[in-house]
Amino acid sequence: MTQATMTQTKVDNGVNVQALIGAREALEATPAAAQFKWRATCQWVNGTHSRSTVNSFFGLGEEQERPRSFTVDADHPEVFAAEDNAPTPAEIALTGLASCLMGGVASVAQHRGIQLYSVRATVEGDMDLQGILGIDDEVRNGFGTIRVTFNVDADASQEEIRALVAQAQKRSAVFDCMTNPTNVVVDVA
Known part of the structure; x- marks a missing residue:
């Protein structure tokens, strides 16, 4: 149980969880x-x-x-x-991942009654430019590995913080795009 839950302190991470829950319920009722x-x-x-x-x-x-x-x-x-x-497009992709995960961390923390004081995510992606530059066709053009490290100061145990980050990762649209194949169609008008 978090410190906030035990003392019934109002948690405010700037996320309107009731509105999110209301939106979820509305979308469950109307999937289209x-x-x-x-x-x-x-x-x-x-x-x-x-x-x-x-x-x-x-x-x-x-x-x-x-x-x-x-x-x-x-x-x-x-x-x-x-x-x-x-920034390069690759760096912008990393910021998209960090921002999506960060939004999830704040939302999940608010929903779980965890007061955040500071959250910092450092994202680093490894890329071999031999692929992009056409030096070696066996080398992929994109990231080989991306590492995200969170530093979280909150009224929560390390176990609760790990669970909070894991839930944010589980629901992140950008994490999903980066870790699962996405059908991308490129056309010329």
Whole structure:
């Protein structure tokens, strides 16, 4: 049992668990509404620099428009004869994994009554560039191994923290995308 549960202290990790539970119940009752399409558009800037924009998605049975757009730039470092204007796409993928797991940790902690004080995730991915550069066709283009290390300060035992991170991993969409084959269709319009 967590410290928060034993003392009945109100836990506030900034997650509205009641709204999440309500959404889950609504989607259980109407499975078609759970079908979402996330989108991004990407525009070439110059060289290897690009800018992606995210502003709308399909969900709950209809188009959803956010009140503002978000942009994410990507580039490559100078060691690749690029301008290093932004993180590489591979680094952005790592931040997606970290952010998805982090959101899960906060949500699961709130639901379990665990007060978080600080949470830090360090994500590191190993990549052999011989594949990307066409030096060796036997080397895969993507990550060989990705390591995620959490440092969590919370009103919880190490066992509870491990279980909290494991549950976040179990429900992470980005973890699933990175660890299971995903059908990706590339087309030219």
